[in-house]
Amino acid sequence: MRTFSLRDLDSDFVDEIESLDFIGTFRDCYACGTCTGGCPVHRVNNDYDPLRIMRMLVLGLREELLKGEMIWLCSDCYTCQENCPMEVKITDIINHLKNLATHEDNTPLGVSTQKKLLMDQGKIYIIDEFDNKKRAKAGLPSLPEMAEEARKLLNKR
Amino acid sequence: MKFALFLGCNIPARLKQYESSTRAVLGNLGVELVDIKEFNCCGYPMRNIDFKTSILAAARNLALAEKQGLNMIVLCMCGYGMLKKADHAMKEEPSLREVINTTLKKEGLQFRGDLEIRHLLSVLYNEVSVEAIRQRVTRPFKDLKIATHYGCHALRPSEIVQFDDPVNPTLFDKLVEATGAQSIYWQSRLDCCGAPLFGINDNLSMDLAEKKLLDAKRSGAHYLCDACTYCHLQFDTVQEMISTKRGENHLLPAILYPQLLGLSMGIDERILGLEMNHIDISGIKGFLSE
Numbered sequence: 001m002r003t004f005s006l007r008d009l010d011s012d013f014v015d016e017i018e019s020l021d022f023i024g025t026f027r028d029c030y031a032c033g034t035c036t037g038g039c040p041v042h043r044v045n046n047d048y049d050p051l052r053i054m055r056m057l058v059l060g061l062r063e064e065l066l067k068g069e070m071i072w073l074c075s076d077c078y079t080c081q082e083n084c085p086m087e088v089k090i091t092d093i094i095n096h097l098k099n100l101a102t103h104e105d106n107t108p109l110g111v112s113t114q115k116k117l118l119m120d121q122g123k124i125y126i127i128d129e130f131d132n133k134k135r136a137k138a139g140l141p142s143l144p145e146m147a148e149e150a151r152k153l154l155n156k157r
Numbered sequence: 158m159k160f161a162l163f164l165g166c167n168i169p170a171r172l173k174q175y176e177s178s179t180r181a182v183l184g185n186l187g188v189e190l191v192d193i194k195e196f197n198c199c200g201y202p203m204r205n206i207d208f209k210t211s212i213l214a215a216a217r218n219l220a221l222a223e224k225q226g227l228n229m230i231v232l233c234m235c236g237y238g239m240l241k242k243a244d245h246a247m248k249e250e251p252s253l254r255e256v257i258n259t260t261l262k263k264e265g266l267q268f269r270g271d272l273e274i275r276h277l278l279s280v281l282y283n284e285v286s287v288e289a290i291r292q293r294v295t296r297p298f299k300d301l302k303i304a305t306h307y308g309c310h311a312l313r314p315s316e317i318v319q320f321d322d323p324v325n326p327t328l329f330d331k332l333v334e335a336t337g338a339q340s341i342y343w344q345s346r347l348d349c350c351g352a353p354l355f356g357i358n359d360n361l362s363m364d365l366a367e368k369k370l371l372d373a374k375r376s377g378a379h380y381l382c383d384a385c386t387y388c389h390l391q392f393d394t395v396q397e398m399i400s401t402k403r404g405e406n407h408l409l410p411a412i413l414y415p416q417l418l419g420l421s422m423g424i425d426e427r428i429l430g431l432e433m434n435h436i437d438i439s440g441i442k443g444f445l446s447e
Contacts, residue, residue, distance in 0.1 A: 021250060040348040044364040072357055075365065077349035078313035082323055098205040107206060110356025114202040122197040125170035138177050141192050143169050149264055150197030150217055157213060157260050
């Protein structure tokens with residue numbers, strides 16, 4: 001087990017996340033463990049533990065959360081959030097932590113690749129001439145190669 | 158009954174059988190589909206790294222459907238969850254809605270929030286009805302046991318997606334049983350398929366899929382039935398990968414719901430794209446009554 005010093009705890013980080021409207025409070029978490037008990041990822045790999053993420057957040061272990069691998073093992077299934085007796089938005093919080101981790105250069109390659117594809121094409125897969133021929137053969141309407149207008153719009157933001 | 162058909166990125170490129178079987182089945186049931194070719198990515202792949210861009214991508218799709226005065230039908234559950242989330246977030250947070258609409262305005266679009274977003278299964282259950290489906294079933298399945306896989310983002314978070322009871326859903330089971338098949342109980346039926354972890358931690362993703370497939374098989378299922386792009390890629394393409402990499406035999410072949418329904422309606426299997434699945438599902442025809 002790792003030990004932490006009080007200096008590792010970042011209370012500004014806790015306040016900052018709690019101030020976000022779409023997240024609301026998470027200090028109501030009383031560590032009952034319903035999140036971890038129902039987690040399908042935890043059942044196959046107990047390195048992943050949503051209760052630990054919640055406790056790390058309440059303590060303000062910013063670095064540990066944003067630079068570690070744990071948050072990326074969440075499969076986004078929303079079971080913990082659905083089951084939480086205190087209505088803590090656990091999955092939304094973890095997704096927000098993933099957003100923040102990206103700014104710390106902690107993004108799995110598979111995720112950043114999808115972002116690049118989307119920004120370059122407006123969608124993940126290009127539909128080329130060959131695809132459209134196959135689509136026509138299956139009686140399906142042809143589609144544009146990429147979502148050009150969306151690509152422009154996403155890059156304007 | 159008319160809907161804008163939202164396919165997402167994967168279906169037109171990698172899962173054409175989901176599209177062709179859906180069109181065939183809905184056509185048979187009198188549901189009219191409108192294609193909007195300007196649709197883009199649903200936004201789901203961006204939720205992890207850039208929340209606002211994911212909402213913008215989703216909102217652009219919603220605005221395009223609204224512009225034509227259409228409600229939307231979505232085939233993928235992750236896409237459905239994302240579009241519902243964006244719709245909900247913009248209704249709850251006026252400041253977010255304003256930011257998004259300012260950007261959409263550059264393309265002459267606007268999110269008003271007066272369209273309905275429906276998943277294929279909820280259109281079939283709530284708009285078409287199980288009774289109307291039964292009337293179209295000409296060759297019901299006999300003695301076929303199906304493990305019905307719901308998919309996470311149709312069920313949760315329930316206050317946003319509003320699909321069915323998140324703890325004890327029955328909607329999909331009833332649709333499966335309308336084809337004459339038996340929808341069996343299996344313990345992990347509401348669990349994640351593992352697809353969102355593919356590309357992040359492939360082994361963990363495969364562990365989740367394998368565990369579910371084993372459970373479904375042990376519970377007596379002949380096939381698994383799904384109605385989501387990512388779940389199906391996981392239970393078909395990735396299951397094949399599990400067989401190759403881990404030396405396991407195919408645990409349980411997966412069939413898309415409109416393929417299952419289409420067969421029981423007597424629709425040509427080529428239109429349903431049965432041969433386009435990676436794992437052979439042709440054996441399921443043996444369960445059709447004469």
